Amino acid sequence: MSGRYDMKLEQVARRARVSTATVSRVLNNTGVVKSTTRARVLKAIEELKYSPNLHARSLAGGKSRTIGVIVSNIENPFFLDIYKAVEEGAHTAGYELVMANTDYSSERLVTSVRLMIGRRVAGLAAIVSEMDGDLIEELNGNGIPVVFYDVGTPRRNITNIRVNYRRGMETLTSYLYSLGHRRIGFLGHHAALGPINERLKVLLDAAARYRDLEVKTSADADTLEGGRRAVRELLAASPRTTAIVCVNDVMAVGALRELRERGLRVPEDVSVTGFDNVNLAQFCHPALTTVHIPRDQIGRTICDCLMNRETALLEQEFVIDPELVLRESTGPAAA
Amino acid sequence: MSGRYDMKLEQVARRARVSTATVSRVLNNTGVVKSTTRARVLKAIEELKYSPNLHARSLAGGKSRTIGVIVSNIENPFFLDIYKAVEEGAHTAGYELVMANTDYSSERLVTSVRLMIGRRVAGLAAIVSEMDGDLIEELNGNGIPVVFYDVGTPRRNITNIRVNYRRGMETLTSYLYSLGHRRIGFLGHHAALGPINERLKVLLDAAARYRDLEVKTSADADTLEGGRRAVRELLAASPRTTAIVCVNDVMAVGALRELRERGLRVPEDVSVTGFDNVNLAQFCHPALTTVHIPRDQIGRTICDCLMNRETALLEQEFVIDPELVLRESTGPAAA
């Protein structure tokens, strides 16, 4: 006898000679059931290979035990790391995850949020750089606990996590400046997006402060290939650049590739920096000087906020201070 | 007025002065609705920021418009690429995806499959190397269309996609042999798993055929770090290895890192090969000689099988012939 896709509680009940209420009880470990009855039910469930209809369950129960995670670009290990951190916390708490990817499109962000709401998720984490103006309004007063990373503002039921990019970029800039770099390139993606733009802005602020620091920018997709193309563009416009500050590690690795191909040595001819400190940053050649953002901690914070009532309501904001990680991709500016 | 989490069809109906049936009709573009009525309903929906309860919807409708994807290790870009390929096909067909990760554990595979069945997915793709003996039985006769990659056997409603590893590994082996390599290391993970083991087996078969080809193996986790550790183990046991055949690109990149650290040049001192031809294989240094597996094609095939009735029932098997991609990480054996 093989399990049918449309097996229902009732059939299990009939086979175990009990009511559906009782089957439900043993399934959920709720209420009290005589152990012999429980055994009978369990046996029936096993024999029928019954698996409960989760839709019916969460409809009747009114709750869903799944939390939604929306990210801008799942191909970038930075987002994946956070996803996995959240997943771990969720699983140990008995929750499931559903993921959605926006590719940095704010329309897709809105669509994804609606989808998550439709699924009546118990909580929602949006790890995104893009933002839709009305989204907060739509989310607000909607009862569902939300955590935003990088965007949005704290409200009731809305927690924020942000990184102090200013601090990170200032450290990076003064480090490069101290190494003698005066012509720096900033390599980004999606220039229009707030959090991305902020990193550039800080760099420009620093440039203004130092007076003799010149900053050129270029942008492309948030991928290895994008980093590579962005370097081409950058060097075409400013061939004498001595340091390239990349918005993240993935693009930096793409940049390394193009530089190598052009016969430019890193860091002897050009210094390169990443951002995020993903695993790959240690495995590329040369290993990347970068800025560490603690994905584990972010994941844990998200779990805290979404999976227990107390913290959820606090409308707090967490600010993360990133720290510089020195490796092999940076050195004194070439003469 | 802001949308409430518990907004229901009934409230929309009341506001638009129609019945819930009518609202349902405009929501699903089913049946006929007078255009003025439709407009009124649409307006109400918009004003209330209503989003339908997907659980109720699929419970009542009996179908779910979401397909499940289970992978062994989402951190390995190989799986991610397939996931994204499936996602693209699914989205254009109006389906959603839910993903589950097993970390190569067959218990987690079973759990994940049950979860997907509980969600009453319209189709299920299992891109996994591990397998549970009873799983096919459980799935079979369950009505839900399934595609297995790498494992399982075709049945009614079960399609199989497999890669001709034998062919790929034979090509690789004879290529290395022709370059003069006689002491080869095979670097894998989860030696116990069928598809992984198959690649090794082929290598060993070849070794037996060539007589003077010596093969040592080592295994660790399917990660960059795992590749690195596996090389340490391998070189500790067989320091005179001249070529390292890695089970996939990710581990190969990890291997490159360790070799570099030891001052071993690739390919002058040691040749290294990957498998899969993920993007990263072109961006590491040196770029990897590898074997291409067409993830896009796999993704499309999966979509075909899961999202239209005809192909779904065919109980077919697709075999993919991988092809060798020569890059910089291989060369003549050192003297």
Add this chain to the structure above:
DNA sequence: TTGAAAGCGGTACCAG
């Protein structure tokens, strides 16, 4: 063209 009402497969309260 629209509305009333019977489910979909569970959960949980209330009796017994």
Add this chain to the structure above:
DNA sequence: CTGGTACCGCTTTCAA
């Protein structure tokens, strides 16, 4: 300890 039953929010006949 167990069974009966009223919903959960939406889809889908069947009538009007």
